[in-house]
Amino acid sequence: MEDKIKVQAKNLTKRFGDLLVLDDISFDVKEGEFLCIVGPTGCGKTTFLNCLTKLFDITAGEILVDGNPIDCKKNNISYILQETSTMEWLTVEQNVRFGLDIKKVDKKLADERVAEMLEIVGLTKFKDYYPRQLSVSMIQRVVIARAFATYPELLLMDEPYGQLDIDLRFKLEDELVALWKKTGTTIIFITHNVEEAVYLGERIMVLTNKPTKVKHILPCELERPRDVTTKDFVDIRNEVTDLIKWW
Ligand SMILES: Nc1ncnc2c1ncn2[C@@H]1O[C@H](COP(=O)(O)OP(=O)(O)O)[C@@H](O)[C@H]1O
Ligand SMILES: [Mg+2]
Secondary structure (H helix, E strand, O other): OOOOEEEEEEEEEEEEOOEEEEEEEEEEEEOOOEEEEEOOOOOOHHHHHHHHOOOOOOOEEEEEEOOEEOOOOOOOEEEEOOOOOOOOOOOHHHHHHHHHHHOOOOHHHHHHHHHHHHHHOOOHHHOOOOHHHOOHHHHHHHHHHHHHOOOOOEEEEEOOOOOOOHHHHHHHHHHHHHHHHHHOOEEEEEEOOHHHHHHHOOEEEEEOOOOEOEEEEEEOOOOOOOOOOOHHHHHHHHHHHHHHHOO
């Protein structure tokens, strides 16, 4: 069966005044796929997500979701920005429930969803805590549980674990994969960390420096949970690193 296309960038160009950032970029994201995008700082990774979600106007070309321009009322999309955090004035449970309330999801279903999400990220016991009482990793878990709670059709993540210690990152990444498998959400995950991209992605897209083009898209079909020490893992990591050396 043909893979269904979830997101399609067609000849996407984005300029800020004279600065050409995204230069005639085209690629597809398959439904249910976990795509990692790797690119140098300032190449336009965040800009791409902002164009997709219509926070920025596109200079030329288009981005389609299920064949149409995105409609924020119709499409169910979660976007974890680079600086996304919790809402300090809400408990863990209320944070996770937030998107469900906005979408006016039936109370019984919302209760179930919140319980399910808290269980997967191991925060059930902490549901009545406030963010100030939590560690950094627990806060990241609340953010991810909140993002998945509505079972979004598309989840956009912009370097969410950039600042975290490596052991913690692996744990959060494993929980992210578990949530992805459970919900079937299409994920576009941005990182500048090659190991993270190979640990998570089904495909890895490498971008060039500005003006930015797609340098290469490579498949990454290693079994999960992935082991960063295996030869297959190291081979793909080296391949991506080589592509990056000539950014
Ligand atoms: N709102 C904006 N106005 C002007 N220039 C911008 C704006 N947002 C981003 N840029 C520029 O576009 C380029 C890409 O930025 P960004 O998408 O944040 O890069 P990345 O996320 O890959 O690090 C940078 O040169 C940045 O300065
Ligand atoms: Mg960015």
